[in-house]
Amino acid sequence: MAFALWMEGDLIRIRIHDTITPRDLRALADAVLEAEARVLPMPNRLTDMTDVTGVEVGFAEFLAFTERRLGMVLPNPIKSALVVASRVQLGIARMFQTLNDHPQVTVEIFHELGDALSWLATPPSADAQNGPRG
Template sequence: MGFEVRLEGPLLRMRFFDALTHADLAGLAEEMLACEARLPVTPSRLSSLTEVTHVEVGFSEMLAFVERRRAVGPRQPIRSALVVTEAVQFGIARMFQTLNDHPLVTVCIFHDEAAALAWLGEAAAVVRNAGAGP
């Protein structure tokens, strides 16, 4: 498989490498759903596409992935940061962003992991402070 998934504290990290295939998207959807089912809240996510060398998926495969994820939505609002460095990586990230119209998911594309982590950290701070009261 051309991806790995790991939970780091409140963040679900995904790293894609080599070719991005339909099998990768299908496997990722199942792995994410299994991981999320074990957690009390749905984690925000950081997806790094910076090691993807070529893309073997198109619109129909990406739509199937998004629809599979949409069928089991997050428990609360989450953010999804996609990190890219190449034009083809940006193209696939933009397709995902456009198709992902779930009202509880905000997707943003970054060219720098530090900026992505800062954006995700802002969301985590809001969630932590929501229960703090006035």
């Protein structure tokens, strides 16, 4: 698997590394849904993509990934921070951000882990006042 997923405090932490394949993306979606099912309120998540070295997935796979959640009513709104280091990683993150149009999920992209953690720690009302950071 090209990812690791764990709970850290009130966050789901995800680290994606090496080459992302369609199989890995499906497994990641399953793992996230499983982790969410065990915790209430539903936790925010931090996805570190800085070790991604290749991509074998495209639009269709990311669309399927985001559509799995689209019809779900979540118990609470969530934030999803994506941390990237390269242009390729930024392109992948932007595709995910664009396709994720769930009304209860806010996705932002960061270049620094600390900035992502700070954003995740801010209350939702502060986010609305400050606007997007991606």
